[in-house]
Amino acid sequence: MKAIHLQVNHMTEPVGIDREPQFFWQCEGGKTQSAYQITVRRNGGIIWDSGKVSSNKMNNIPYAGPSLNSRDVLEWSVTLWDENDEKGEPSSSCLEMGLLKNPITIEKVTVDTKGYDYNVKKIELVIV
Numbered sequence: 001m002k003a004i005h006l007q008v009n010h011m012t013e014p015v016g017i018d019r020e021p022q023f024f025w026q027c028e029g030g031k032t033q034s035a036y037q038i039t040v041r042r043n044g045g046i047i048w049d050s051g052k053v054s055s056n057k058m059n060n061i062p063y064a065g066p067s068l069n070s071r072d073v074l075e076w077s078v079t080l081w082d083e084n085d086e087k088g089e090p091s092s093s094c095l096e097m098g099l100l101k102n103p104i105t106i107e108k109v110t111v112d113t114k115g116y117d118y119n120v121k122k123i124e125l126v127i128v
Contacts, residue, residue, distance in 0.1 A: 001028070001029045001080045001081065001082040001086070001088040002027070002028050002080065002088045002089050002091055003025035003026070003028075003036075003078045003080050003091040004025065004026050004027070005024075005026045006023075006024070006025050006076075006078065006091055006092075006093040007023075007024040007025070007093075008021045008022065008023060008024070008076070008095045009021060009022055010024065012093070013093055013094050013095065014095050014096070015096040015098075016097075016098035016099075017096075017097055017098055018098040018099070018100060020062060020063050020068070021062075021063040021074075021076075021095060022059075022061060022062050023038055023061040023078065024058065024060070024061070025058050025059075025078055025091070027058065027080060029082070029088070030080075030082030030083060030088070031082065031083050032083040033056045033058060033080050033081070034054065034056065034081045034082060034083055035052050035053060035054045035055065035080070035085070036050070036055065036058075036061075036078055036079065036081070037049070037050055037051060037053065037078065038050040038061065038076060039077050039078075039090075040063065040065055040074055040075070041075045041076070042072055047066055047074075050064070052081070068097050068100070069097065070097060070098065070099045070100045071096065071097055071098070071099070072096070072097040073094065073096045074094060074095050074096070075092060076092065076093060076094070077090040077091060077092040077093075078090065079091075
């Protein structure tokens with residue numbers, strides 16, 4: 001049994017998602033999915049492993065790992081078990097987080113006033 005048509009938040013390999021990922025897939029081979037295991041990696045290291053979950057659920061599986069950051073690029077895989085508890089091959093996909101509402105810390109701002117004295121009350125920071 002293998003997972004096919006992997007999606008996150010109803011999109012295939014999304015870029016710029018702005019909320020916690022929810023995983024979706026369909027099955028190929030076997031009659032019934034009896035369990036799944038989701039693994040999420042960032043920079044090659046595992047940041048979340050669901051462990052083997054006894055369930056036939058294939059949609060709206062919420063990410064339950066540590067907080068994600070703006071522009072995180074994640075690889076995720078799902079392994080399925082069939083009705084005979086036979087483990088299938090993992091299937092992989094990816095996603096990229098968008099700009100999240102995480103706080104930004106600025107240590108120092110330097111403004112070149114070219115000799116003028118400005119009373120700055122507001123600075124708009126544009127992240128590109």
